[in-house]
Amino acid sequence: MSEAVATIRRDLFRKDLFVLIVVVAVAAIAIVPGLGGDPLTISRSQSMGSIAVALVAACGLNLLAGYSGLVSLGQGAFVAIGAYVSAWMLLGVGLPWPLAMLSAVVVSAGAGAVLSLAAARLSGPQVAMITLAFAVMLHRLFVELETFGRLAGYPNVSNHETSLLEPIEVGGFVLEPPLFAGTAPLAMVLVGIIAVLSFLAYRNLAQSAWGRSLRALSTNEIVASHIGINPRRRKTAVFTVAAAFGGVAGTMQTQLQAHLQPESFTFTLSLSLIIMVILGGAGRLYGPVVGVLVLMTLEHSHAMASLVEFQQQNLSDTWFLSDEGLTGLLLILTLVFLPSGIVGGAQQLSHRLRARRENSSAELDEASAFEVDESIVKSAVRQEQVHVDLATRAEVMRLQDVTHSFAGLKAVDDMQLSLREGTIHALVGPNGAGKTTLVNLTTGVYPLQAGASCTILDADATGLAPHAIYQVGVARTFQTPQLFQGESALVNVMAGLDAKLGESFLATLLRLPGIRRKEAEGRDRAMELLRRLGIEEHANTPAGELPYGLQRSVELARALASDPKILILDEPAAGLNPSETYQLGTTLEAIAATGVAILLVEHDMSLVIRVADEVTCMERGARIYHGDAAGLQQDERVLTAYLGEGHVTIDSKGSSNA
Ligand SMILES: Nc1ncnc2c1ncn2[C@@H]1O[C@H](COP(=O)(O)OP(=O)(O)OP(=O)(O)O)[C@@H](O)[C@H]1O
Numbered sequence: 001m002s003e004a005v006a007t008i009r010r011d012l013f014r015k016d017l018f019v020l021i022v023v024v025a026v027a028a029i030a031i032v033p034g035l036g037g038d039p040l041t042i043s044r045s046q047s048m049g050s051i052a053v054a055l056v057a058a059c060g061l062n063l064l065a066g067y068s069g070l071v072s073l074g075q076g077a078f079v080a081i082g083a084y085v086s087a088w089m090l091l092g093v094g095l096p097w098p099l100a101m102l103s104a105v106v107v108s109a110g111a112g113a114v115l116s117l118a119a120a121r122l123s124g125p126q127v128a129m130i131t132l133a134f135a136v137m138l139h140r141l142f143v144e145l146e147t148f149g150r151l152a153g154y155p156n157v158s159n160h161e162t163s164l165l166e167p168i169e170v171g172g173f174v175l176e177p178p179l180f181a182g183t184a185p186l187a188m189v190l191v192g193i194i195a196v197l198s199f200l201a202y203r204n205l206a207q208s209a210w211g212r213s214l215r216a217l218s219t220n221e222i223v224a225s226h227i228g229i230n231p232r233r234r235k236t237a238v239f240t241v242a243a244a245f246g247g248v249a250g251t252m253q254t255q256l257q258a259h260l261q262p263e264s265f266t267f268t269l270s271l272s273l274i275i276m277v278i279l280g281g282a283g284r285l286y287g288p289v290v291g292v293l294v295l296m297t298l299e300h301s302h303a304m305a306s307l308v309e310f311q312q313q314n315l316s317d318t319w320f321l322s323d324e325g326l327t328g329l330l331l332i333l334t335l336v337f338l339p340s341g342i343v344g345g346a347q348q349l350s351h352r353l354r355a356r357r358e359n360s361s362a363e364l365d366e367a368s369a370f371e372v373d374e375s376i377v378k379s380a381v382r383q384e385q386v387h388v389d390l391a392t393r394a395e396v397m398r399l400q401d402v403t404h405s406f407a408g409l410k411a412v413d414d415m416q417l418s419l420r421e422g423t424i425h426a427l428v429g430p431n432g433a434g435k436t437t438l439v440n441l442t443t444g445v446y447p448l449q450a451g452a453s454c455t456i457l458d459a460d461a462t463g464l465a466p467h468a469i470y471q472v473g474v475a476r477t478f479q480t481p482q483l484f485q486g487e488s489a490l491v492n493v494m495a496g497l498d499a500k501l502g503e504s505f506l507a508t509l510l511r512l513p514g515i516r517r518k519e520a521e522g523r524d525r526a527m528e529l530l531r532r533l534g535i536e537e538h539a540n541t542p543a544g545e546l547p548y549g550l551q552r553s554v555e556l557a558r559a560l561a562s563d564p565k566i567l568i569l570d571e572p573a574a575g576l577n578p579s580e581t582y583q584l585g586t587t588l589e590a591i592a593a594t595g596v597a598i599l600l601v602e603h604d605m606s607l608v609i610r611v612a613d614e615v616t617c618m619e620r621g622a623r624i625y626h627g628d629a630a631g632l633q634q635d636e637r638v639l640t641a642y643l644g645e646g647h648v649t650i651d652s653k654g655s656s657n658a
Helices: 002-030 042-067 075-093 097-119 125-144 187-206 209-219 221-226 231-257 267-280 287-300 303-314 323-337 341-358 360-366 374-379 435-442 466-471 489-501 505-510 513-532 548-561 578-593 605-611 629-634 636-643
Strands: 395-406 409-420 424-428 453-456 474-476 566-570 597-601 614-619 622-627
Touching: 042 075, 042 187, 042 209, 042 231, 042 267, 042 287, 075 097, 075 125, 075 231, 075 267, 097 125, 097 231, 125 267, 187 209, 187 231, 187 505, 209 221, 209 231, 209 489, 209 505, 209 513, 221 231, 221 466, 267 287, 267 323, 267 341, 287 303, 287 323, 287 341, 303 323, 395 435, 395 597, 409 424, 409 435, 409 597, 409 614, 409 622, 424 435, 424 578, 424 605, 435 566, 435 597, 466 474, 466 489, 474 548, 489 513, 489 548, 505 513, 513 548, 548 566, 548 578, 578 597, 578 605, 597 605, 605 629, 614 629, 614 636, 622 629, 622 636
Parallel strands: 424 597, 424 614, 474 566, 566 597
Antiparallel strands: 395 409, 395 453, 614 622
């Protein structure tokens, strides 16, 4: 059923796209005299052109600020680069128009890449500040540079004997800008085509493994790196791509205006673009479309001017909100009442209405995590065995002589750990014993100190970063589930295998057939995992709306998606009820039976004693016990360590309570 829903969604999307293409085509035809009736007025053509320019720039910005959470206040600067460089390449250098446009986009993208080198080390407000500084600096540059005509603009009469660029010619047609009454503004056709192609490229990127990787980046860089993404490289890539979109928008502006003024590219342009993205819905595919349309319509329909006039006449002619003030108010109201923008708000509302119709909220509350598919439980070899003979299992990971301190506090002290194929190794210990720190050392979050070593599948993995550790076959979950809250469970799970697919950027941009096939295969694999974990029916529910236990199941499914050889679970039973914990144990045994080595960091002794083939107990960073689960219950040092937490016994049923 969920497959059917997904198919309908895909079909609907195609329809949306079809509508968009038709609208732009009709609009383009309508302005050509003799083809679509009377020509639109010059000012309306210019408005449509500005909408197209803003749309392309906002789409790029949405990838950066919406999808990857890197809020840029400098997108206008890349529009300026695209505009000025394409104009200069046409007039100053004399390049043919396709090359002039291409080089402008390349220069813009290059500037984005350079800026990203600084910004990739930063996050949150720091990124916003550095991009803001860039926008202000670039504006000054265009005001100061003689090559670009300073305040007189480019071109200008004193330098070029003309204040307008020659319109370009394509197949005998002169693409006049929308400037002169009685002339068909054919430049609008080119601008329309570029806008549609740019939107398609943006859609292809946003709805792909690449787009999902941006979401991972915005959720949490550490999580992103544990599903195979190199955060630095991905940040650079998205900065470059967003700047390229800005550059494309700039080349469109050059064709529309034929003359460039630095005043068109002040910081206000960057601010308007970010407002459009937020207003429409940051991180939503159609967010920029809606945001641009709403804000530009307000500006170009004189609604803003009427509102200002209304205030002056009815309230006060000294204390009133100007155009900018009203835009700011709109932004504040959106952030307060529709934090996910117009599209996000509409999507949430439609999801809630659908959930109410299907009464699924009640189902969700009762839904239980880890209700594993019966057939998988039956096929689990471990059902028949109590615990495996460790000596017969190949070692898949060995961690040696690991020590780690936080500001003088030894969190991990000379630890050794080994994992074997198809077995469950439990890592236990009181709060603050160093378990999570050890896991973070294992997965490359913290570097290993000199002298320590890590071997994974017989290869030296010492010093590998988390994304590289993922590539050699290690997957993990976190103490609190780290999911992309606004995305469906299905998309979350698909993100777990994206990095393994290794899709090329160009193939993604063009959505080549291979990409569609891989995307379909990834979707099938993710659905299969959701089915195996008994949560298939929640595939299309946003992860953030799922109960805690189900979120844990989704996170486990995401970790399994990459087909790991080693699975590291940090307190997977935390927050689960006894029945869910029991089911989790069965799931873990089933996973181990497929040959996966599991490192289970856990406080729930009943689970540990039931499923662990091997147990390591830590206290104050050091190993105080290593052996089987039965021995753990009798070990004096272990009992004393737990006594400190108020636990008196760890009985044969696994209870560690007093
Ligand atoms: N980033 C950090 N900065 C400073 N100290 C830290 C940091 N992370 C952990 N510690 C300290 O290191 C010690 C080990 O912490 P760790 O989280 O690894 O323990 P744990 O066994 O996983 O605990 P719990 O079972 O409560 O999760 C604790 O004293 C903790 O306060």
